[in-house]
Amino acid sequence: xxxxxxxxxxxxxxxxxxxxxxxxxxxxxxxxxxxxxxxxxxxxxxxxxxxxxxxxxxxxxxxxxxxxxxxxxxxxxxxxxxxxxxxxxxxxxxxxxxxxxxxxxxxxxxxxxxxxxxxxxxxxxxxxxxxxxxxxxxxxxxxxxxxxxxxxxxxxxxxxxxxxxxxxxxxxxxxxxxxxxxxxxxxxxxxxxxxxxxxxxxxxxxxxxxxxxxxxxxxxxxxxxxxxxxxxxxxxxxxxxxxxxxxxxxxxxxxxxxxxxxxxxxxxxxxxxxxxxxxxxxxxxxxxxxxxxxxxxxxxxxxxxxxxxxxxxxxxxxxxxxxxxxxxxxxxxxxxxxxxxxxxxxxxxxxxxxxxxxxxxxxxxxxxxxxxxxxxxxxxxxxxxxxxxxxxxxxxxxxx
Amino acid sequence: xxxxxxxxxxxxxxxxxxxxxxxxxxxxxxxxxxxxxxxxxxxxxxxxxxxxxxxxxxxxxxxxxxxxxxxxxxxxxxxxxxxxxxxxxxxxxxxxxxxxxxxxxxxxxxxxxxxxxxxxxxxxxxxxxxxxxxxxxxxxxxxxxxxxxxxxxxxxxxxxxxxxxxxxxxxxxxxxxxxxxxxxxxxxxxxxxxxxxxxxxxxxxxxxxxxxxxxxxxxxxxxxxxxxxxxxxxxxxxxxxxxxxxxxxxxxxxxxxxxxxxxxxxxxxxxxxxxxxxxxxxxxxxxxxxxxxxxxxxxxxxxxxxxxxxxxxxxxxxxxxxxxxxxxxxxxxxxxxxxxxxxxxxxxxxxxxxxxxxxxxxxxxxxxxxxxxxxxxxxxxxxxxxxxxxxxxxxxxxxx
Numbered sequence: 093x094x095x096x097x098x099x100x101x102x103x104x105x106x107x108x109x110x111x112x113x114x115x116x117x118x119x120x121x122x123x124x125x126x127x128x129x130x131x132x133x134x135x136x137x138x139x140x141x142x143x144x145x146x147x148x149x150x151x152x153x154x155x156x157x158x159x160x161x162x163x164x165x166x167x168x169x170x171x172x173x174x175x176x177x178x179x180x181x182x183x184x185x186x187x188x189x190x191x192x193x194x195x196x197x198x199x200x201x202x203x204x205x206x207x208x209x210x211x212x213x214x215x216x217x218x219x220x221x222x223x224x225x226x227x228x229x230x231x232x233x234x235x236x237x238x239x240x241x242x243x244x245x246x247x248x249x250x251x252x253x254x255x256x257x258x259x260x261x262x263x264x265x266x267x268x269x270x271x272x273x274x275x276x277x278x279x280x281x282x283x284x285x286x287x288x289x290x291x292x293x294x295x296x297x298x299x300x301x302x303x304x305x306x307x308x309x310x311x312x313x314x315x316x317x318x319x320x321x322x323x324x325x326x327x328x329x330x331x332x333x334x335x336x337x338x339x340x341x342x343x344x345x346x347x348x349x350x351x352x353x354x355x356x357x358x359x360x361x362x363x364x365x366x367x368x369x370x371x372x373x374x375x376x377x378x379x380x381x382x383x384x385x386x387x388x389x390x391x392x393x394x395x396x397x398x399x400x401x402x403x404x405x406x407x408x409x410x411x412x413x414x415x416x417x418x419x420x421x422x423x424x425x426x427x428x429x430x431x432x433x434x435x436x437x438x439x440x441x442x443x444x445x446x447x448x449x450x451x452x453x454x455x456x457x458x459x460x461x462x463x464x465x466x467x468x469x470x471x472x473x474x475x476x477x478x479x480x481x482x483x484x485x486x487x488x489x490x491x492x
Numbered sequence: 493x494x495x496x497x498x499x500x501x502x503x504x505x506x507x508x509x510x511x512x513x514x515x516x517x518x519x520x521x522x523x524x525x526x527x528x529x530x531x532x533x534x535x536x537x538x539x540x541x542x543x544x545x546x547x548x549x550x551x552x553x554x555x556x557x558x559x560x561x562x563x564x565x566x567x568x569x570x571x572x573x574x575x576x577x578x579x580x581x582x583x584x585x586x587x588x589x590x591x592x593x594x595x596x597x598x599x600x601x602x603x604x605x606x607x608x609x610x611x612x613x614x615x616x617x618x619x620x621x622x623x624x625x626x627x628x629x630x631x632x633x634x635x636x637x638x639x640x641x642x643x644x645x646x647x648x649x650x651x652x653x654x655x656x657x658x659x660x661x662x663x664x665x666x667x668x669x670x671x672x673x674x675x676x677x678x679x680x681x682x683x684x685x686x687x688x689x690x691x692x693x694x695x696x697x698x699x700x701x702x703x704x705x706x707x708x709x710x711x712x713x714x715x716x717x718x719x720x721x722x723x724x725x726x727x728x729x730x731x732x733x734x735x736x737x738x739x740x741x742x743x744x745x746x747x748x749x750x751x752x753x754x755x756x757x758x759x760x761x762x763x764x765x766x767x768x769x770x771x772x773x774x775x776x777x778x779x780x781x782x783x784x785x786x787x788x789x790x791x792x793x794x795x796x797x798x799x800x801x802x803x804x805x806x807x808x809x810x811x812x813x814x815x816x817x818x819x820x821x822x823x824x825x826x827x828x829x830x831x832x833x834x835x836x837x838x839x840x841x842x843x844x845x846x847x848x849x850x851x852x853x854x855x856x857x858x859x860x861x862x863x864x865x866x867x868x869x870x871x872x873x874x875x876x877x878x879x880x881x882x883x884x885x886x887x888x889x890x891x892x
Contacts, residue, residue, distance in 0.1 A: 121687075125706045139861055141691060176723075177683030179693035195683065195794065197694040237859040244865055252892055253710050254864040257703035257796055260687040261861050283577030283595065287521075287660040291541060293579035294597040303657035306525045310653050323576075394595065396657055422890065424824040425849075449825070459637040461539055461661050464654040465644055490822065492652055 096370035098475055099405055099439045102381060105367050106410050110388050114416035116268040121259045124251050126312060127269035128415040133245040135262050138235035143198040145205040147230045150189040150219055151180075151196070154204040157224040165220040170213060174199060189219050198231060205230040238262070248418030250312075270415035275308045276335035277301045279320040279346035280328060280356065281394065286320065299396040299460070300345040304403055308343075311408050312415065320346065329359050336363070336384050340414060343407065344380075345392035345399045356380060356391040364389070372438040372475060376402040397463050401441040401470065404491075423487040426451045432471075433479040443467035444488060451486060468492055496770035498875055499805055499839045502781060505767050506810050510788050514816035516668040521659045524651045526712060527669035528815040533645040535662050538635035543598040545605040547630045550589040550619055551580075551596070554604040557624040565620035570613060574599060589619050598631060605630040638662070648818030650712075670815035675708045676735035677701045679720040679746035680728060680756065681794065686720065699796040699860070700745040704803055708743075711808050712815065720746065729759055736763070736784050740814065743807065744780075745792035745799045756780060756791040764789070772838040772875060776802040797863050801841040801870065804891075823887040826851045832871075833879040843867035844888060851886060868892055 097105070116130030145151065152168060160166035173191035174180045183200030184190055190199050191213075198205070207230065210223035238244060244262060245255060251269075259267060279301040287297040298320050305315040318335050321328045335342045344356050357380055360366050364384030369391075371379035375398035380391030390407055392399040411417075429450030434440040443454040445468045454467045469490035473480055480486055497505070516530030545551065552568060560566035573591035574580045583600025584590055590599050591613075598605070607630065610623035638644060644662060645655060651669075659667060679701040687697040698720050705715040718735050721728045735742045744756050757780055760766050764784030769791075771779035775798035780791030790807055792799040811817075829850030834840040843854040845868045854867045869890035873880055880886055 122702050122705065125709055135861075142693060174694070176681065177685075177694050177696075195696060232859075238861045244861060250892075253703060253706035254800065254867070254891055256706040257699050257800065258861050258865045260697060260699040260702045261796070261864075263687060263690065263697060265688045281576065287663060288665045290663065293542060294574075294577045296577075296595060297660060297663060299657050299660040302522050302660045303653060305522065306653035306656040309525055396661070400654065400657065419892070422892075459632075461535075461638045461644060461658050464661075465658045467654070491654055492650075492819070492822075 096372050096377070097368040098372045102368060102371055102379075102406055103409060105381060106388065106406065107413065109367060109383050110386070110410070110413065112386070112414070114414070115271045117271050118266045119269045120266045121256060121264055124259070124267055124269055125253065125256055127251050128312065128417045129245060129247055129249045129251060130268035130270045130416065132243055132247050133259065133262065133264060133267070135238045135240060135242050135244050137238075137263065138240050139238040139261060140232055140234060140236065143203075143231055143233050145192050145194060145196050145198065145230055146232055147205055147207045148193050149205050149207040149230070150211055150213075150221070151184065151192045151198050151202040151205050152189045152221065152225065153184065153186065153202060154225050154227040154229065156187060156189075157204070157206065157221050160221050160224045162222050165212070165222045166224075168219045168221055170217050170219050189221070203227045203231070246418070248416050250417060250419050270417070273313045273340040273411055273414045274316065274338070275313045275411075276316050276318060276339035276342040277304050277308075278318045278328075278331055278335060278342065278344045280323065280344060281320070281346040282323045284320050284346045298346065300392070300394070300399045303396055303400055304343055304345065304392070307400065307403055307408075308411070311411050312417075313411060323355060325355055325359070328355060329363075332359055333363065336387055336389065341387055341410070342389045343392055343403070344389065346394055360384070360389055360391065371402065373402065373405065374435070374438055374440045376405070376441070379406070381406075395460070397443070397460050400464070404470070404489075405441065405472075421489060423489045425485045426488050428480055428482055428484050428486055431479060431481050432473065434473040434477065436478045437475055439475045440473040441470050442473060443470050446488065451488060496772050496777070497768040498772045502768060502771055502779075502806055503809060505781060506788065506806065507813065509767060509783050510786070510810070510813065512786070512814070514814070515671045517671050518666045519669045520666050521656060521664055524659070524667055524669055525653065525656055527651050528712065528817045529645060529647055529649045529651060530668035530670045530816065532643055532647050533659065533662065533664060533667070535638045535640060535642050535644050537638075537663065538640050539638040539661060540632055540634060540636065543603075543631055543633050545592050545594060545596050545598065545630055546632055547605055547607045548593050549605050549607040549630070550611055550613075550621070551584065551592045551598050551602040551605050552589045552621065552625065553584065553586060553602060554625050554627040554629065556587060556589075557604070557606060557621050560621050560624045562622050565612070565622045566624075568619045568621055570617050570619050589621070603627045603631070646818070648816050650817060650819050670817070673713045673740045673811055673814045674716065674738070675713045675811075676716050676718060676739035676742040677704050677708075678718045678728075678731055678735060678742065678744045680723065680744060681720070681746040682723045684720050684746045698746065700792070700794070700799045703796055703800055704743055704745065704792070707800065707803055707808075708811070711811050712817075713811060723755060725755055725759070728755060729763075732759055733763065736787055736789065741787055741810070742789045743792055743803070744789065746794055760784070760789055760791065771802065773802065773805065774835070774838055774840045776805070776841070779806070781806075795860070797843070797860050800864070804870070804889075805841065805872075821889060823889045825885045826888050828880055828882055828884050828886055831879060831881050832873065834873040834877065836878045837875055839875045840873040841870050842873060843870050846888065851888060
């Protein structure tokens with residue numbers, strides 16, 4: 093019998109046993125939303141690639157405008173107009189200017205732009221400029237935003253829409269992304285039935301397999317569901333081996349009977365190695381971790397909220413490991429609106445809701461539905477503590 | 493010429509002009525992740541549907557255990573075992589108990605359970621019970637979690653993985669979800685080229701159409717991209733009419749030249765009604781809203797970060813309106829690490845990053861890439877304020 097391990101120990105066992113090179117694939121930029129970046133993105137260009145104006149108006153030589161004002165306008169010859177998308181045909185010399193629109197490319201010789209509202213061009217080829225500008229005023233210089241060779245996005249970032257915009261700006265056509273892990277999900281237990289059916293006396297709906305599948309998809313995985321397997325060892329063994337061969341990792345869950353739990357542990361021991369059996373986390377005690385070949389297999393608790401929180405605490409970090417995802421788990425600090433006791437020696441995950449900016453636990457006596465439907469997220473009470481207290485700031489992990 | 497409107501006014505114009513019944517469709521529960529719920533979910537069952545144990549041990553009559561302790565165990569006859577997924581064959585009477593596993597259904601006559609660790613059953617059909625339990629101790633009563641007829645999830649909620657779990661628990665096979673809005677995206681501008689190409693002098697990559705498509709997908713839409721249209725009215729008109737007929741709403745963006753902007757406004761006026769032209773928001777001034785038939789059309793600024801923030805401030809709320817999405821825009825309060833000045837009279841959206849728990853602006857002189865790649869989110873400075881100040885708590889909208 094293996095001893096119960098802490099969550100930290102479980103995470104380090106995952107890291108030690110399943111460290112692997114991240115597998116990547118090329119993905120066209122426009123399809124890479126939410127994917128994990130598998131390479132550093134280095135700009136091979138200056139952005140902008142040329143000096144350009146940030147206003148509608150006239151491209152000028154700043155020096156020609158010095159001293160100009162409402163009552164002493166500078167008089168400049170308009171030598172042409174810079175069309176969008178085109179390079180000026182000629183440069184400008186002293187005393188000259190060219191009409192230009194926002195984003196337009198400064199002509200040779202020009203180093204600033206005067207806004208339309210500070211000019212008057214109703215004088216047959218002459219522009220009156222009523223305001224002086226300094227060099228590079230109203231101009232974005234070549235490379236101001238990004239310099240050639242600069243690292244713009246790091247490997248391990250998740251591609252949000254704004255980062256997709258960054259890739260477009262750099263002209264990146266396709267990116268190496270981590271392959272989506274394929275997760276196999278097996279529910280076990282004689283009492284477990286498809287959630288679409290009405291439970292007879294003593295039966296329980298299979299919530300875990302759909303809940304875990306959704307959670308894995310939320311975290312960038314693809315999922316194969318292997319259905320519900322009764323507590324018969326041969327049957328479970330066959331499906332287990334099939335899942336292990338087809339998927340990158342497998343989540344077994346469901347059977348809350350002692351028999352079902354033992355069977356899972358037994359099969360894992362026989363087909364591979366049991367890394368731990370028992371997790372010092374509430375809820376989540378009957379958690380199992382095994383290694384078969386180079387792959388991890390998780391035996392999750394039967395109770396859906398326990399399975400859900402163990403998946404959040406162990407499986408999601410493991411998926412991040414597989415994909416090289418370096419994003420921090422986003423949490424925000426909020427003060428507690430009440431004391432929440434806990435037991436020393438094991439970590440507690442507590443469902444919470446935020447009311448008037450304060451954190452309150454969502455209790456439910458095995459109240460799965462209320463726990464899942466009424467909470468905004470969860471907090472983690474460290475195993476070295478005996479509770480957290482009213483007014484204390486705590487990190488809240490949001491799940492909505 | 494229409495006057496410039498505030499963001500609040502723009503939002504209320506959207507609401508007044510495009511109020512519509514939310515269109516829904518039936519979606520199998522297992523495929524409904526991230527969809528907007530189009531109906532209230534009322535439980536038509538009690539959950540749990542029967543009294544059940546929360547521990548492994550023995551189902552007992554609580555009264556039979558009163559006074560029991562380490563030195564004075566209650567002696568109970570073991571009359572059988574309750575198998576998972578099955579109803580007990582018989583009930584229990586005074587002085588009797590039955591073996592039971594976590595989640596098992598209490599037999600008739602039993603009202604509590606004693607944990608295995610407080611019992612000793614090595615005595616030929618007799619169970620020594622070393623601890624007294626009160627009625628319903630270690631038991632979840634029928635309907636404890638959810639009562640029949642109770643509203644469990646409200647219309648307008650977004651189905652996170654935990655809410656998918658809730659639907660499974662209730663046995664909901666399929667749900668009415670809001671149809672995904674179909675958004676048409678058109679980029680305009682002579683200077684705009686496909687982002688995959690290398691810009692010649694004066695040209696600019698089309699970032700907007702891919703960035704906006706990604707943002708719309710992040711917000712639950714489907715997208716048709718109509719490509720980049722040069723500043724030629726007939727061509728833009730044709731594509732515009734096609735997009736308006738095919739999609740639920742259309743985003744025009746790109747051309748930052750005055751000509752391109754005027755053309756967009758002109759076409760909208762001719763084919764429908766211009767609701768405003770000019771938004772009191774920085775960035776975002778050259779924003780246009782039009783109504784063609786019953787559909788909204790947005791003319792977004794050419795600068796990608798302006799287009800992005802206007803889309804966040806106006807288009808995303810509009811999409812939420814179309815889908816009946818009632819989720820609050822999640823934001824968290826953080827203190828400012830510095831002053832950020834702003835102009836009275838217009839709202840400012842400022843890209844920010846969080847460093848050591850404090851909010852700092854990400855500045856960039858038209859620095860699109862740095863703005864988008866380095867920010868954690870944004871803050872909104874109200875148009876009635878002239879900046880926000882060091883130490884002040886402000887609401888941060890996270891975009892990562």
